[in-house]
Amino acid sequence: MSNAAETVQEEEIDLAAANEVIDKYMDMHGALMPVLQDVQEAYGYIPEPCVHLIAERLNVYTSQIYGVLTFYAQFHLEPRGRYIVRVCMGTACHVKGAGRIADTLKERLGIGHAETTEDLKFTAEYVACIGACGMAPVIMVNDGTYGSMTVQKMDEVIAKYKAMD
Numbered sequence: 746m747s748n749a750a751e752t753v754q755e756e757e758i759d760l761a762a763a764n765e766v767i768d769k770y771m772d773m774h775g776a777l778m779p780v781l782q783d784v785q786e787a788y789g790y791i792p793e794p795c796v797h798l799i800a801e802r803l804n805v806y807t808s809q810i811y812g813v814l815t816f817y818a819q820f821h822l823e824p825r826g827r828y829i830v831r832v833c834m835g836t837a838c839h840v841k842g843a844g845r846i847a848d849t850l851k852e853r854l855g856i857g858h859a860e861t862t863e864d865l866k867f868t869a870e871y872v873a874c875i876g877a878c879g880m881a882p883v884i885m886v887n888d889g890t891y892g893s894m895t896v897q898k899m900d901e902v903i904a905k906y907k908a909m910d
């Protein structure tokens with residue numbers, strides 16, 4: 746018998762996409778990694794009910810799956826925002842005020858490192874040097890790079906993505 750919280754969560758997640766992914770790799774040796782990668786691709790993260798489904802269908806322990814998920818940084822166990830705002834905290838950016846940029850993001854959207862807004866629009870990540878030190882301080886929003894950031898420019902970038910779907 747499952748408890749109420751579990752039931753609610755399982756109802757919220759449509760497992761059809763996960764089942765499809767598992768069908769595809771089912772008979773392959775070493776199916777776990779490609780299954781996890783494709784499930785994350787389908788959902789944007791690895792929902793807990795999917796972990797249980799994968800364990801059951803691939804006949805592996807859930808603890809083994811969580812071991813893989815926590816070992817590889819590429820996997821996410823929580824929903825992430827549509828726009829991932831990466832604030833570079835490397836030395837050059839730090840010296841040129843990355844802390845102030847991170848604070849601005851926190852003030853405007855209420856999110857710090859690894860946090861996501863409730864509407865699932867933005868996730869903040871503080872990252873190591875992204876290789877654009879000449880433009881410090883630098884942020885990235887998904888694939889877009891924004892350099893020489895100031896509080897005013899942050900407001901403009903945030904407003905731009907807020908206005909997008």
Ligand code: FES
Pocket residue numbers: 833834835836837838839873874875876877878879881882883
């Ligand atoms: S330190 Fe930020 S881009 Fe290099």
